[in-house]
Amino acid sequence: MSSLRFDISHRDGTARRGLLHTAHGAINTPAFMPVGTAATVKAMTPEAVRDTGADIVLANTYHLMLRPGAERVARLGGLHRFMNWPRPILTDSGGYQVMSLAKLRKLDETGVTFRSHLDGTAHQLTPERSIEIQNLLDATITMAFDECTAWPVTEAEAAKSMRLSMRWADRSRRAFVERDGYGLFGIVQGSVFPELRAESIAALTGIGFDGYAIGGLAVGEGQELMFATLDTTMPLMPADRPRYLMGVGKPADIVGAVQRGIDMFDCVLPTRSGRTAQAFTRRGTVNLRNARHQDDPRPLDEACRCPACRDYSRAYLHHLIRSEEVLGLMLLTRHNLTYYQELMAGLRGAIEAGTLDAFAAAFAAEQAAGDIDALATEA
């Protein structure tokens, strides 16, 4: 019996619409979790994050252990109070940094020793320490410590990496302190190899987790391979527990993954792209830095309810980006996060209505049209 109640209210094909109950409030699924690595969703106030429709945000063990330090956050009352986000928080275990900071770390059976990207000092992360840190942070959902298998890999390398992650998953489970409304998720690895994914799922369900994540995808393999991997992997995942596709993704990735039964997502794309001038829209992406917008008085997307679209012109957003003004980052991040959350709301509504396939088809058609002029009429 898990301490995280997960109610699935609707199904449409293999997709599910649910509610995950936690100590910090409920999460509507399928859910998108904005990434707030350093205890902040960059360029956003927590109020603004909530206003986009987010129920939960993600923070990062590795970054927060280096600065400001897990013990300090604990002394200050935990992450929710520290960052003024009273709702659920999921913390990544540092497993992604095992991959992304490959040049700065040494890995062995015990765990990983990182050289801090901030000051070069050495810091060790083991499954036990990662779980302890996430406990100190007061994470609502704790992630097992794993190695995000890089791409490309041979099957032998992927197997070795996955099996290490499974041993670490067992240690993570043992280190986790059960509390009501808190949970621990295991992470399925195995790259794009169906047998390895199956072996990984068997290992994790044997240990028992409150939710199951799929890791090691969207690392360069491409959407087709990612979906193919989900197609063979998802039927083996426990049906009554939330399923979380880590690090995904582009809007089209999310739609396809929801159709395949994923309940939770996180991705830096809406926030990072918001800081690099790229806006996500129903008609695809728009680069607001492009000269074509400099004289355009129209809103980015007339139908969008976010402040960037509601109160400002494309020309002004373009000017802010060009001028490297902070407001430009704020507004575009706000818009992208709003777009992602509206997409999730649309997916949830479609599952409730039993019209997910039609929703996905309409989504794809509109994205393919790619005509951003159609988003706006002169105000």
Next chain:
RNA sequence: GGAGGGGUGGCCGAGCGGUCAAUGGCAGCAGACUGUAAAUCUGCCGGACUUUGUCCUACGAAGGUUCAAAUCCUUCCCCCUCCA
């Protein structure tokens, strides 16, 4: 009046006889971004063409030296610093 320094592609600024259509930076034009070492990174950036190449026009202006000049010489124009 005297002494000296300098004028380089939109801007700043290297180069100081050939490997220079000319390092860098900025600006400009695009592209990328998927559990965030990212307000970052990459490409293009004199013109034309049959565009991993060829040909034009280019380093204040005009002449000159040289097989060869942004680079050396002469004159002129303009800017800056210091001394009177």
